[in-house]
Amino acid sequence: MDVIRTIKVLGRWSLNRMQGKRMPLIAVFSMTHYCNYYCAMCPFGDPDKDAQMRLAMHRDLSTEQWKAIMSKVAPHVIWSIVEGGEPTSRKDILELLEHLKSLSLPVTMITNGSLLHTLDLDRLKQCVDYICLSIDSLKQDSYCKVRGVKPELFNRVMSNIMLLKDHGIKHYINSVITKWNTEEFITHEYFDTARSLGIRTVSMTFVEDRSDVNYSLLPDRHTMVKVCNSILDYMKRHDEPFILIPPLYWEQIIAYGRVLFDECGVWKSIFVNADGTVMAPCWKYKDNVYNLLEHDVDYIWSRKEWDEVKHCKECDVLACIWYSSQSPSVIANGYMRGIRMLLRRHLG
Ligand code: SF4
Numbered sequence: 001m002d003v004i005r006t007i008k009v010l011g012r013w014s015l016n017r018m019q020g021k022r023m024p025l026i027a028v029f030s031m032t033h034y035c036n037y038y039c040a041m042c043p044f045g046d047p048d049k050d051a052q053m054r055l056a057m058h059r060d061l062s063t064e065q066w067k068a069i070m071s072k073v074a075p076h077v078i079w080s081i082v083e084g085g086e087p088t089s090r091k092d093i094l095e096l097l098e099h100l101k102s103l104s105l106p107v108t109m110i111t112n113g114s115l116l117h118t119l120d121l122d123r124l125k126q127c128v129d130y131i132c133l134s135i136d137s138l139k140q141d142s143y144c145k146v147r148g149v150k151p152e153l154f155n156r157v158m159s160n161i162m163l164l165k166d167h168g169i170k171h172y173i174n175s176v177i178t179k180w181n182t183e184e185f186i187t188h189e190y191f192d193t194a195r196s197l198g199i200r201t202v203s204m205t206f207v208e209d210r211s212d213v214n215y216s217l218l219p220d221r222h223t224m225v226k227v228c229n230s231i232l233d234y235m236k237r238h239d240e241p242f243i244l245i246p247p248l249y250w251e252q253i254i255a256y257g258r259v260l261f262d263e264c265g266v267w268k269s270i271f272v273n274a275d276g277t278v279m280a281p282c283w284k285y286k287d288n289v290y291n292l293l294e295h296d297v298d299y300i301w302s303r304k305e306w307d308e309v310k311h312c313k314e315c316d317v318l319a320c321i322w323y324s325s326q327s328p329s330v331i332a333n334g335y336m337r338g339i340r341m342l343l344r345r346h347l348g
């Protein structure tokens with residue numbers, strides 16, 4: 001990471017904050033409308049893959065358009081997250097990751113991991129900081145149920161984890177907890193299996209139910225509390241695998257059945273869709289759409305729609321934006337927790 005650059009961007013962001021101005025600090029690039037998986041909790045899991053492929057061919061940004069948008073966003077942010085649809089399904093993914101690196105932007109790529117063996121992993125190692133593998137379950141049957149795929153893909157992902165290890169590419173795994181995979185968190189099997197695979201860091205949150213379908217994948221309240229208590233118990237007794245989501249997240253769900261936050265932190269990240277659009281303040285406000293091919297970040301972030309975050313409490317579990325919705329002291333504590341973990345690893 002380019003520390004000087006990061007400090008400069010953080011300084012400018014803090015100055016804006018002191019003046020009451022919201023600006024993003026993290027970039028999330030959703031690279032394509034296509035995904036080869038069928039996850040029920042995700043709009044990209046659409047079973048009509050032909051239609052999804054056609055959409056991707058017509059609407060996905062070209063290589064040059066993505067590069068232009070990445071260059072426009074980079075001066076504002078300290079980290080970038082590349083996700084999907086499935087980012088590795090794009091033939092130009094390595095070229096785009098290299099472009100982000102050329103902008104001195106650290107990169108985490110979130111992937112289902114099923115296509116990693118098709119990439120030049122030595123080249124990949126040079127242009128990503130972390131790979132986050134979405135692995136909701138480490139048991140073949142529940143993995144296949146949650147993700148809607150055949151056992152061969154589970155086996156392929158497991159062997160691709162080994163490829164990452166062999167190539168020395170830093171990686172961790174992430175799970176979305178639904179009613180289909182609670183058991184392995186209650187029994188700690190998920191953590192034990194991760195450890196046996198040499199995975200040192202894991203992350204997980206409960207599913208945020210989609211607003212565009214008429215089913216819920218959230219476990220019932222009683223089961224959620226059992227999951228939270230088991231995860232807290234594991235954290236107390238084990239340093240590895242390190243659980244990225246801190247105790248407070250699980251404690252809030254036990255106490256209130258949902259997470260707490262004063263102001264939703266969705267504005268701290270710029271979520272760029274595969275066609276270059278940004279929705280203000282989030283994907284649930286589909287009428288407020290701006291395209292980064294036409295507008296710059298300052299213009300989009302000065303829209304009045306962002307004021308909505310002051311009042312909106314619609315999300316119960318917030319998933320990936322829980323951290324950014326917490327107070328500065330919680331974020332600082334999380335940072336210190338990460339530093340302590342790194343020190344423990346380095347000092348043995
Ligand atoms: S693998 Fe990821 S992007 Fe693809 S459908 Fe599942 S959750 Fe969505």
Ligand code: SF4
Pocket residue numbers: 264265266281282283284308309312313314315
């Ligand atoms: S709490 Fe509201 S503003 Fe925040 S992500 Fe959820 S719907 Fe969007």
